[in-house]
Amino acid sequence: MAPTPSSRVPHLLLATLLACALASGSHRVASAAPSGRASTPQREAHRNPMARLAVESTVVDPIAGLKLEANTSRIASSGQVVEVRFCCLAFPWVDDFVAIYAPADADPGKTAPVKVRFATEAEGYLATGSGTLRFQLFNHRTSVRIALLRGGWEHPRVVAWGPEVAVENVNEPLQGHLHLTGDNTEMLVQWVTKDQGSPVVKWGLSSGDHKFQASAKTTTYTRNDMCGGHAATVGWIDPGLFHTAVMTGLEPGRRYYYTYGDEVYGFSEESSFLAAPTVGPNTSVNFLAIADLGQAEEDGSTEPWQYRASLNTTRWLTQEVAKKEYQLLVHNGDISYAMGFVPQWDHYFEQMKPIITRVPYM
Incomplete structure (x- = not known):
């Protein structure tokens, strides 16, 4: 094996978490966690933030007058960056967020978003209720749709739907x-x-x-x-x-x-x-x-x-x-x-x- 500079060893040999990443998650772990240890859902939430989102509690509750736009209607290849602009939300709050759903017709009460960013990451959002975020969109072999949500991750409400963003080639290798x-x-x-x-x-x-x-x-x-x-x-x-x-x-x-x-x-x-x-x-x-x-x-x-x-x-x-x-x-x-x-x-x-x-x- 070729020697690796010692300064790089911590990065090439990460040993920070011991989590099984099989597609089904950790649900086969015993449900009764020993005293002082986090339960399985808590451990999952730590390892993957999507596990914290109360997907099945999500409701659609549009607010009139909100604008949610993207600078393109399709991506040419996986990984293309898209700008998402949102405007005119009264009483903006720290737990408002923008989500990307796939497929575009996904029910937000049954499907977790593929990406999430908090609206406060947009400069000036808390002062204006408006902002711009950049998303790197991957090709999930289907169109996606943008949404603006309030209520944080415990009580999510879709208050505005944005446009669909199509994939130019769903059969991109x-x-x-x-x-x-x-x-x-x-x-x-x-x-x-x-x-x-x-x-x-x-x-x-x-x-x-x-x-x-x-x-x-x-x-x-x-x-x-x-x-x-x-x-x-x-x-x-x-x-x-x-x-x-x-x-x-x-x-x-x-x-x-x-x-x-x-x-x-x-x-x-x-x-x-x-x-x-x-x-x-x-x-x-x-x-x-x-x-x-x-x-x-x-x-x-x-x-x-x-x-x-x-x-x-x-x-x-x-x-x-x-x-x-x-x-x-x-x-x-x-x-x-x-x-x-x-x-x-x-x-x-x-x-x-x-x-x-x-x-x-x-």
Whole structure:
């Protein structure tokens, strides 16, 4: 393993929380917490702020005269920044917030928002009842809708609906990541789209020259597959279809260039990777190791209790894989802390994309 500067070790090997980030959350933990320890719902609320929002208590109670606008009606690709403007709320308060719902026709009393920002983050809001916030919108394979809410997270009321923001390509290849198969002449890649299409991966030894091709197999999961908790209720969103393809005939240790997607729906940006090394006593391997890695929003959404340090981790990992030829990233448990809020897997993989499209993620 390549040595890592000691100053970076705390960031590359996070060990701040011990939470299982399986899609169903922590609802299998015994309901009776020992004396002096937080209950399961309290622990979930600490690990994921969405667990604090009283979704099922949300009501729609419009206030006349409010304005809620966006500077665009569609995003061209996942991660595009959108400005949201809101105006003319009388008696603004510290717990007013702006939320993004997906899909656009989601019932706010049955579906948690995919993003939340407090209105007070907008300059001058408490003095004017107006402001502007910037949201980085991810492609959830569906349109989203903006809402302004009052009553805080315990008694949320939708007081204004804003516009829908559509996705230009719901079949944009998302969540791309590499994976070893156990055969050093192979590399697996997986990605997500809304529809089936004819998913393939293309690769070759030179940038832009993808003369080899392999078809992908497709699967997904449903709400009924969840173990209960938020993932089966307010945290659910259609996760899309998962495509898995294997690049074969690779020469160990060589760099390959690849892209994945569909001839009709479009392909991902080209990325590259080093094939697995040769097997033998004289072979060296450069790899990175992380653990307990959460996620955080570049736009500041879904604060507080978000894991801002994870952004530093992924930035440093991105720098590492860009300057040195790593062949593996080992993630030793506790991933994402989505805690049953399915859209946050889109956010997590977007955060990890610059790394795990270049280095197999195990």
